[in-house]
Amino acid sequence: VRAALGQLRDAALGLMSNRHSGILNLAILPTFGTRWLMPLIPDFVENNPDITINFVTRIGRFDFVRERLDAAIHYGLTDWPDADSTLLVSETVAPVVSPEFLAGRAIATPADIGRLPLLHMATRPGAWTEWFEHQGLSAPTGPGMQFEQFGTAAQACMAGLGVALLPQVLISGELQRGQLVPAPGRPMQSRSAYYLVVPHDKRGHPPVASFRDWLLGHVPPEK
Numbered sequence: 001v002r003a004a005l006g007q008l009r010d011a012a013l014g015l016m017s018n019r020h021s022g023i024l025n026l027a028i029l030p031t032f033g034t035r036w037l038m039p040l041i042p043d044f045v046e047n048n049p050d051i052t053i054n055f056v057t058r059i060g061r062f063d064f065v066r067e068r069l070d071a072a073i074h075y076g077l078t079d080w081p082d083a084d085s086t087l088l089v090s091e092t093v094a095p096v097v098s099p100e101f102l103a104g105r106a107i108a109t110p111a112d113i114g115r116l117p118l119l120h121m122a123t124r125p126g127a128w129t130e131w132f133e134h135q136g137l138s139a140p141t142g143p144g145m146q147f148e149q150f151g152t153a154a155q156a157c158m159a160g161l162g163v164a165l166l167p168q169v170l171i172s173g174e175l176q177r178g179q180l181v182p183a184p185g186r187p188m189q190s191r192s193a194y195y196l197v198v199p200h201d202k203r204g205h206p207p208v209a210s211f212r213d214w215l216l217g218h219v220p221p222e223k
Contacts (some may be wrong), residue, residue: 022051022207027058027072031150032194035170036089037073040218047214051207059123064199070208072197084203085195086212088219091167093127094187096180101160110135110185117162118144119153127165134188154180 028037033055041053058072061080078085095113106112114137118128132139145161147153150170157164158179166180168187174180196215202208 022205024051024053024071024205024207024211025056025069026053026211027056027062027067027069027074029059029073029075029194030057031170032075033057033073034151035173036194040215043218044211044214048210051210053207053211064202070198070202070205071211074195074197076192076195078195080197083197083199085197086216087193088196088215089169089194091169091190091193092187093131093165093167093190095131095163095165095183095185096157096171096175097163097183098158098160099178099181101157101162102181102183107183111137113163113183113185114140118142119156119162119164120144120146121150121153121165122146122148124165131165131185131188135185 044051044053056067056069058067058069061074061076062069062072064070064072064083073088074080074085075091078087095110097107105116107116110132114132118140121127129139145156147156150166153164154166154171154174156162157166158174163183167190168175171180175182196212198208198212
């Protein structure tokens with residue numbers, strides 16, 4: 001009975017939220033969704049008043065049917081089973097620090113970074129090792145603070161807790177405002193990227209098609 005009432009409640013809420021057109025149930029990544037996607041959404045709402053988007057946060061793969069979701073903004077490769085992956089944004093990561101942290105230390109080369117506190121992402125455990133190898137260096141083996149979300153890591157970096165290896169697309173605001181500054185070393189393009197993932201059985205869902213077409217019109221050109 002409880003399950004049936006829950007289904008009736010969900011159906012009623014769906015009808016109340018959008019009686020004339022479609023509903024798009026979209027999974028987003030926490031930081032990418034907040035910093036890159038959300039500033040664009042008012043334009044979609046203005047141009048698609050008959051479509052209601054319901055947002056949920058998901059990290060990694062999930063079952064679209066079980067989760068009752070129509071599409072997802074996903075970070076990874078184009079290997080999601082039974083789904084189409086459309087490239088949105090490639091990811092370039094670079095080491096950054098706060099201006100105060102940089103001013104108080106002698107940081108002139110990438111090798112100097114290896115002697116400083118490194119901030120790590122739990123979802124990218126090998127990122128620092130890969131970056132040091134990209135610089136032609138061996139990665140340090142000491143421990144460092146670990147974070148689950150890039151937004152939290154960026155805040156810790158701005159507070160002067162260490163050096164963070166962050167995607168440039170997610171910290172453009174902090175860089176423009178001077179809250180974070182680049183540390184020595186070449187940026188590195190990640191193997192993975194941000195994609196819009198749509199399961200095959202949702203290809204023809206009108207809200208999904210409208211969102212995909214709109215989203216691709218706002219993707220910055222690859223450099």
